[in-house]
Amino acid sequence: MIPIPVDQKILLGALLQTFDLAGTFVFAISGAVAGVRHRLDLFGVLVLSFAAATAGGITRDVLIGATPPAAIQDWRYLAASIAAGLITFRWFAAVNRLKHPVLVFDAAGLGLFAVAGAGKALAYHLGPVAAALLGMLTGIGGGLVRDVLVSDVPAVLRADVYAVAALAASTVVVAGDRLHLPAAPTAVAGALLCFALRTIAIRRGWNFPVANP
Amino acid sequence: MIPIPVDQKILLGALLQTFDLAGTFVFAISGAVAGVRHRLDLFGVLVLSFAAATAGGITRDVLIGATPPAAIQDWRYLAASIAAGLITFRWFAAVNRLKHPVLVFDAAGLGLFAVAGAGKALAYHLGPVAAALLGMLTGIGGGLVRDVLVSDVPAVLRADVYAVAALAASTVVVAGDRLHLPAAPTAVAGALLCFALRTIAIRRGWNFPVANP
Amino acid sequence: MIPIPVDQKILLGALLQTFDLAGTFVFAISGAVAGVRHRLDLFGVLVLSFAAATAGGITRDVLIGATPPAAIQDWRYLAASIAAGLITFRWFAAVNRLKHPVLVFDAAGLGLFAVAGAGKALAYHLGPVAAALLGMLTGIGGGLVRDVLVSDVPAVLRADVYAVAALAASTVVVAGDRLHLPAAPTAVAGALLCFALRTIAIRRGWNFPVANP
Numbered sequence: 001m002i003p004i005p006v007d008q009k010i011l012l013g014a015l016l017q018t019f020d021l022a023g024t025f026v027f028a029i030s031g032a033v034a035g036v037r038h039r040l041d042l043f044g045v046l047v048l049s050f051a052a053a054t055a056g057g058i059t060r061d062v063l064i065g066a067t068p069p070a071a072i073q074d075w076r077y078l079a080a081s082i083a084a085g086l087i088t089f090r091w092f093a094a095v096n097r098l099k100h101p102v103l104v105f106d107a108a109g110l111g112l113f114a115v116a117g118a119g120k121a122l123a124y125h126l127g128p129v130a131a132a133l134l135g136m137l138t139g140i141g142g143g144l145v146r147d148v149l150v151s152d153v154p155a156v157l158r159a160d161v162y163a164v165a166a167l168a169a170s171t172v173v174v175a176g177d178r179l180h181l182p183a184a185p186t187a188v189a190g191a192l193l194c195f196a197l198r199t200i201a202i203r204r205g206w207n208f209p210v211a212n213p
Numbered sequence: 214m215i216p217i218p219v220d221q222k223i224l225l226g227a228l229l230q231t232f233d234l235a236g237t238f239v240f241a242i243s244g245a246v247a248g249v250r251h252r253l254d255l256f257g258v259l260v261l262s263f264a265a266a267t268a269g270g271i272t273r274d275v276l277i278g279a280t281p282p283a284a285i286q287d288w289r290y291l292a293a294s295i296a297a298g299l300i301t302f303r304w305f306a307a308v309n310r311l312k313h314p315v316l317v318f319d320a321a322g323l324g325l326f327a328v329a330g331a332g333k334a335l336a337y338h339l340g341p342v343a344a345a346l347l348g349m350l351t352g353i354g355g356g357l358v359r360d361v362l363v364s365d366v367p368a369v370l371r372a373d374v375y376a377v378a379a380l381a382a383s384t385v386v387v388a389g390d391r392l393h394l395p396a397a398p399t400a401v402a403g404a405l406l407c408f409a410l411r412t413i414a415i416r417r418g419w420n421f422p423v424a425n426p
Numbered sequence: 427m428i429p430i431p432v433d434q435k436i437l438l439g440a441l442l443q444t445f446d447l448a449g450t451f452v453f454a455i456s457g458a459v460a461g462v463r464h465r466l467d468l469f470g471v472l473v474l475s476f477a478a479a480t481a482g483g484i485t486r487d488v489l490i491g492a493t494p495p496a497a498i499q500d501w502r503y504l505a506a507s508i509a510a511g512l513i514t515f516r517w518f519a520a521v522n523r524l525k526h527p528v529l530v531f532d533a534a535g536l537g538l539f540a541v542a543g544a545g546k547a548l549a550y551h552l553g554p555v556a557a558a559l560l561g562m563l564t565g566i567g568g569g570l571v572r573d574v575l576v577s578d579v580p581a582v583l584r585a586d587v588y589a590v591a592a593l594a595a596s597t598v599v600v601a602g603d604r605l606h607l608p609a610a611p612t613a614v615a616g617a618l619l620c621f622a623l624r625t626i627a628i629r630r631g632w633n634f635p636v637a638n639p
Contacts, residue, residue: 035370042423043377044370047353058276063484065493067278068339092424126494129501140473144575152367153577157461157470158229165470176416208467211518248583254634256590257583260566271489280491283554295537305637362570364579 012184016119018059018110019191024077026109027142028053028084029095034084036092038150048149049085050078056141060117060134064124103202110162111169111194114139115187118170128174135170136163139194161201161208169194227281229332232325232404233270237290239322240355241266241297242308244407248298249305251363260348261362262298269354273330273347277337316415323375324407326351328400331383341387348383349376374414382407409418409420438610442542446483447618449535449542450503454479455521456532461511462518464576474575475511476504484618486543486560490550491583529628536588537595538618540565541613544596554600561596562589565620577626587627587634595620 031052035045054071061069071077088095117138121131140156140163147154154160169190176186200206238398244265263338267284274282284290301308330351334344353369353376360367369375382403389399434611457478461471480497487495494613497503514521543564547557566582566589573580602612627634 004216036424038366039423040366040370041423043374043421045424047376062488063494063498065278065491068276068337068343072276072343072346073340075340077220078342078346104483124494127499129504130498130617133498133504136472143589145247148361148574148577149367149400151361151364151577153464153466154575157466157473157575161469209466210467210470211462211471230429247514249637251579251581252636253583254636256587258637260589277486278491281489281550281556284554285559286553288553291555291559302637328514358619361574362583364577373520 012187015184016116017168019187020116021076021080023109023112023116024071024080025084026105027056027113028081030065030106030143031090031146032085032088033080033092033095034146034150034152036089042089045089046082046085048146049088050081051058052142052146052147053077053081053084054142055145056113056138056143057117059141060120060138063134063137064121064126066120066124067166077195098149107165107195107198107202108191109199110139110166110190113142114166114169114194115173115190118173118190119183119187122177126157131177132167132170136167139163139166139169161197161206164208165194165197165201168197228397229329229400231328232400234289234293235276236322236325237266237284237293238297239318240269240326241294241399242301243293243319243356244359245298245301246308247359247363247365248306249302254301258302259295259298261359262301263294265359266290266294266297266356266363267355268358269326269351269356271355273351275308276347276350277334277339279333279337289401317412320408320415321404323352323379323411324404326355327379327382327407328386328403331386331403332400335387341391344390345380345383345387346387349380352376352379352382360407368380371376374410374419377421378407378410378414381410386400438613442613443546443609445538445613446542447502447506450479450497450506451510451539452531453482453536453539454507456569457512457519457572458511458514459521460572460576460578462515462532468515470514472508474572475514477505478509478568478572479510479569480568481504482539482564482569483543485567486546486564489560489563490547490552491547492550524545530625533591533624533628534617535623536565536592536624537617538570539596540592540620541599541616544599544616545609545613548603550601554604557603558593558600559563559598561599562593565589565592565595587623587632590634591620591623591627594623 010199028049031049032045035048038047054077057071057189060070061067061071114135116136118131121134127133144154147156172190173186174194176183241262244262245258247265248261253261267290270284271282274280274284327348331344331348334347339347356369357367360369385403385406386399389396454475454486457475460478461474466474480503483497484495487493487497494524540561544557544561547560552560569582570580573582598616598619602609
């Protein structure tokens with residue numbers, strides 16, 4: 001990485017932090033929706049919200065040795081998850097009607113998490129392949145855990161261009177780092193690419209091929 | 214934490230250790246019962262016993278960076294799990310008939326694990342919110358993993374006042390630490406509170422509300 | 427451990443590394459087969475290949491504090507997983523017809539992973555019980571995660587003498603270390619024992635008893 005001037009570094013940190021908390025809120029909504037659909041009680045819904053919102057980041061932090069994970073140490077992740085869970089629980093019909101907006105927020109969260117995950121892995125001196133993988137994992141981990149907990153095959157493994165969009169975002173961050181591009185615009189570009197890929201894939205029904213078993 | 218006189222510290226450590234092993238035994242029984250019901254063979258039952266008994270503590274230890282986890286380093290956790298698994302396997306009808314006693318033991322184990330988990334997190338200098346969360350996770354983690362492994366939606370997410378009882382216990386420990394109360398009585402009070410909440414909830418059918426999907 | 431002459435140490439390291447990558451390839455095939463059967467798309471199949479191939483080793487590395495895990499830092503694990511996934515996806519009918527060969531490879535992979543896992547745990551100064559457990563976990567972890575992700579009760583918990591064969595292999599490695607036997611032949615013996623146990627168990631339909639629920 002080229003040395004980033006201190007002001008920019010603070011700006012970048014604040015940017016990634018904001019992205020991370022926004023992504024947490026959005027993913028927590030997806031966890032709460034799954035919980036209500038599986039008829040969990042209020043507290044079960046809150047636990048699933050927190051799990052969906054933070055499992056990706058917690059796994060990343062454990063894998064790079066950054067323990068205790070940020071999502072556990074910083075109360076704002078818990079607060080964002082609980083707020084999203086309570087709102088979804090209270091106004092479920094309204095949130096559920098927002099299906100399209102939720103997919104849009106989810107696509108935004110996916111990109112933000114993938115970018116933040118890859119950035120943190122690079123900051124912990126992981127290699128480019130590892131950082132791209134960990135960015136993808138940060139993005140998809142929450143959805144994986146959410147679906148496993150309610151005994152579904154993870155949508156992440158099936159959905160239109162989901163994990164690939166996360167991998168694209170984290171790859172942009174890693175490539176930008178390698179090419180010494182400034183970090184903040186690269187991060188924004190990666191998140192936008194993921195968002196665009198995913199929303200276009202949903203709209204057009206883009207899918208990867210399925211083999212004939 | 215206020216400095217605890219050495220004698221009391223040893224006493225507290227021994228108390229928590231005893232609680233931890235007793236909880237391990239009880240949770241291992243719940244894992245073995247689930248394994249027999251899903252027609253796992255003897256060895257599968259033992260693996261599930263160990264997973265149910267130790268997953269919560271192992272996850273806590275990984276998250277606070279206390280690797281290798283106590284449940285893996287200390288052979289007594291394995292021994293307690295295997296003993297519980299063998300007894301359940303051999304005398305399944307009898308253990309199964311004990312359904313009510315098992316729930317009672319489980320409620321006891323939940324409180325003991327939540328208290329021990331919160332105490333260990335505080336000892337590793339985690340903040341109060343994180344320590345309360347990790348105490349709850351230590352209590353409910355084993356049941357989560359048990360149910361996920363046999364492809365059920367975790368009872369922990371549905372059952373009457375389960376995760377909340379664990380959270381109450383860990384919150385008592387954290388609050389006691391903040392208020393500089395002596396640690397051993399606080400630990401006992403937390404475990405008793407969890408036990409009381411959970412057994413009363415079972416008896417009275419207390420439940421949190423469920424949203425209408 | 428007795429001090430191993432440098433040349434032998436390099437030889438042993440290379441041996442275990444080869445074993446590890448071969449096991450990765452074989453387990454990735456089992457993940458890809460499960461993914462195709464559950465009609466995941468191409469990318470989902472690749473994610474499941476990687477998860478099945480590396481979850482055991484990643485869990486072991488996290489538990490012994492060897493972060494970031496080798497399977498994430500070393501691109502060859504990813505490359506082996508992707509190669510296995512692509513081959514399975516493209517020629518699924520042929521791979522599926524190989525059912526017996528796949529079981530044979532899987533038995534080989536199980537032994538190799540169990541031996542490599544126990545060896546690494548000993549190198550990180552874990553005790554004998556913990557090292558044997560971690561060797562078993564390295565062997566069976568990938569299959570556990572694979573089956574949980576596609577919402578099946580893990581075959582590992584049910585299959586004929588599966589986890590036991592892995593435990594036998596890791597126990598041989600630990601016993602050899604205790605008895606100061608040379609490490610490379612012990613490793614080979616452990617892997618062969620696991621392979622023999624598992625293939626004979628499949629052929630003869632050996633099973634552990636099941637309790638009557």
